[in-house]
Amino acid sequence: MSEVKALNISGEKAKRSVREYSDTGRLLIYLGLTFTLTYIWYFIANPDRSTWEDMGHMRQSFVALGMMFPVISNVLTRVITKEGCKFGGEDNSYFGITFRDRKWVFFIAAVFIPWFYTELSSLIEIALSPASYDPEYYISLEIEKRLLLLLPVAAIVSGVVGSFAAFGEEGGWRGYMMPKLIKIMGRGKALIVGGIIWGLWHAPLTCIGHNFGTDYPGFPYVGILKMCIMCILMGIILTYLTEKSRSVWPAAIMHAVNNAGPSILAGYINPDFAPDTFLGRNAGFIGLIIALLATTIIIMIKWRKS
Amino acid sequence: MGGLLYKDFISIRGKRLVTGFSVLTLLMIIIKLIVASVGTPIGLMVENDEGEIFSFLEYLISMPAQMMPIMFLCFISNWVPNVLKNDEKSKIHSFLSAMPVSKSTYIAEKYVFIGICIYICFSLSMVWNIISMAFLPDGFVLDLLMLYSSILIELFSLAFIGATIEFPVFVAFGKEKGQMIKTAILEVIACCVTAYLFFGDLSVFEKVDIGKIMEWAQTHSFALTFMSVITPLITLSIYYISFRISVRIYERKEREYE
Numbered sequence: 109m110s111e112v113k114a115l116n117i118s119g120e121k122a123k124r125s126v127r128e129y130s131d132t133g134r135l136l137i138y139l140g141l142t143f144t145l146t147y148i149w150y151f152i153a154n155p156d157r158s159t160w161e162d163m164g165h166m167r168q169s170f171v172a173l174g175m176m177f178p179v180i181s182n183v184l185t186r187v188i189t190k191e192g193c194k195f196g197g198e199d200n201s202y203f204g205i206t207f208r209d210r211k212w213v214f215f216i217a218a219v220f221i222p223w224f225y226t227e228l229s230s231l232i233e234i235a236l237s238p239a240s241y242d243p244e245y246y247i248s249l250e251i252e253k254r255l256l257l258l259l260p261v262a263a264i265v266s267g268v269v270g271s272f273a274a275f276g277e278e279g280g281w282r283g284y285m286m287p288k289l290i291k292i293m294g295r296g297k298a299l300i301v302g303g304i305i306w307g308l309w310h311a312p313l314t315c316i317g318h319n320f321g322t323d324y325p326g327f328p329y330v331g332i333l334k335m336c337i338m339c340i341l342m343g344i345i346l347t348y349l350t351e352k353s354r355s356v357w358p359a360a361i362m363h364a365v366n367n368a369g370p371s372i373l374a375g376y377i378n379p380d381f382a383p384d385t386f387l388g389r390n391a392g393f394i395g396l397i398i399a400l401l402a403t404t405i406i407i408m409i410k411w412r413k414s
Numbered sequence: 415m416g417g418l419l420y421k422d423f424i425s426i427r428g429k430r431l432v433t434g435f436s437v438l439t440l441l442m443i444i445i446k447l448i449v450a451s452v453g454t455p456i457g458l459m460v461e462n463d464e465g466e467i468f469s470f471l472e473y474l475i476s477m478p479a480q481m482m483p484i485m486f487l488c489f490i491s492n493w494v495p496n497v498l499k500n501d502e503k504s505k506i507h508s509f510l511s512a513m514p515v516s517k518s519t520y521i522a523e524k525y526v527f528i529g530i531c532i533y534i535c536f537s538l539s540m541v542w543n544i545i546s547m548a549f550l551p552d553g554f555v556l557d558l559l560m561l562y563s564s565i566l567i568e569l570f571s572l573a574f575i576g577a578t579i580e581f582p583v584f585v586a587f588g589k590e591k592g593q594m595i596k597t598a599i600l601e602v603i604a605c606c607v608t609a610y611l612f613f614g615d616l617s618v619f620e621k622v623d624i625g626k627i628m629e630w631a632q633t634h635s636f637a638l639t640f641m642s643v644i645t646p647l648i649t650l651s652i653y654y655i656s657f658r659i660s661v662r663i664y665e666r667k668e669r670e671y672e
Contacts, residue, residue: 152447167549173545252635255639258636266642272540272541
């Protein structure tokens with residue numbers, strides 16, 4: 109009897125020593141870690157504050173290793189808060205892969221969705237700013253015509269093979285932040301708030317000219333705002349893929365293919381030919397937003413139906 | 415399958431490897447950043463045969479990025495028999511017969527596990543390449559690393575092909591016979607290489623010019639891109655065929671065992 113009592117007391121002590129964290133607490137720890145580690149990395153990896161364009165390809169890749177911090181923060185948060193790392197059921201870490209119940213469909217979709225909306229955005233860009241259309245622009249990029257046709261497939265393969273960097277981001281945003289946000293505030297609000305957080309996380313890169321350059325009115329605030337809008341729309345598609353497949357890997361693959369730029373039509377759009385008007389300067393961004401919006405609407409309809 | 419994957423992860427001392435590689439990556443980043451901010455002392459600047467001056471320190475830091483992909487190929491080649499060997503050792507058969515795991519799932523897990531290992535090793539090699547190439551000026555070391563990174567996909571396809579051959583052999587013949595066959599094949603290859611080094615025309619290696627290879631790569635960008643697209647697809651197809659063959663062999667063997 110005394111032994112049982114002793115065991116009970118030690119169990120209670122152990123329970124008390126393990127601090128209970130709420131979902132909000134865990135999320136705040138995760139966000140604190142991700143933002144701190146990534147911002148420190150961007151500060152260290154770019155000591156001379158070069159712009160994205162001046163850095164050169166090699167250093168761009170080095171700075172972009174900051175993409176790994178969301179997943180590192182996910183693991184650290186789980187260790188700090190003793191949350192554990194489940195591969196199924198409730199509070200799933202979404203790190204695993206399963207093809208059961210036709211979940212493989214979402215892996216295929218992840219490969220082709222970026223191709224669809226990048227081509228659509230290029231088409232809209234040409235429609236909005238016809239002067240940008242240059243049938244020989246790809247030659248100035250030193251790309252052969254047959255290589256241009258192979259580009260989407262190459263982007264898909266390189267995206268899938270080199271998806272580790274995108275996994276670095278998606279493992280954190282879709283694997284940790286979104287499930288917590290959805291639990292706290294419901295899906296609708298979570299998709300918007302999650303997108304804004306994701307966009308703000310990119311701010312140091314936007315400030316050195318990643319994505320939008322440095323030569324635009326309202327730099328860098330307008331760029332950060334544009335990034336937030338883009339992240340909200342892309343975040344909806346990525347969260348849909350993650351929730352439906354119960355894995356972050358389709359989102360990682362889609363993110364990687366998107367970063368590889370699988371567009372044939374982009375080889376025919378010369379930004380130097382764009383007229384110096386609001387529409388001419390922003391045709392690319394507006395095209396991408398309309399294409400992403402169209403994709404998001406299709407996905408939202410499917411999501412609601414299911 | 416998750417449990418079996420974890421078992422194999424432990425059997426190849428995965429935790430120790432993850433810690434080791436994480437520390438090595440962190441060290442590489444720290445050294446790289448220090449060298450980038452301090453610069454290379456003049457005493458460590460060396461000249462190659464073509465009269466090009468480059469930092470020997472940078473060359474040293476890039477060594478893990480150059481060496482590890484080859485090391486990874488050896489590791490992977492070692493892990494294939496190991497994951498099967500550990501099962502033979504721990505009498506997993508009787509354990510598995512009590513579990514709801516089919517024969518094809520058991521073999522599939524081995525293929526998935528090695529596939530994951532190859533993917534992680536490839537990703538790590540890419541990261542090390544990126545770290546090594548950062549802050550490098552144009553020249554010999556950068557050319558060398560760029561050439562290396564352009565053939566990484568093909569290099570790791572070799573790991574897949576190696577596993578494609580090894581799995582059916584080890585499943586069919588077991589640990590000891592399989593190891594003997596593997597050693598015999600490797601020894602024949604080693605003998606051929608040694609014979610070539612003794613009696614072959616070694617002047618071929620003197621003519622190797624990294625600059626020319628880079629130039630060739632630039633002029634044949636379509637062929638290289640096509641290769642990088644087609645290689646993973648062909649490799650994975652062969653890997654899948656190998657899996658089907660291994661399942662058949664395993665099922666036949668288990669039927670005889672029963």
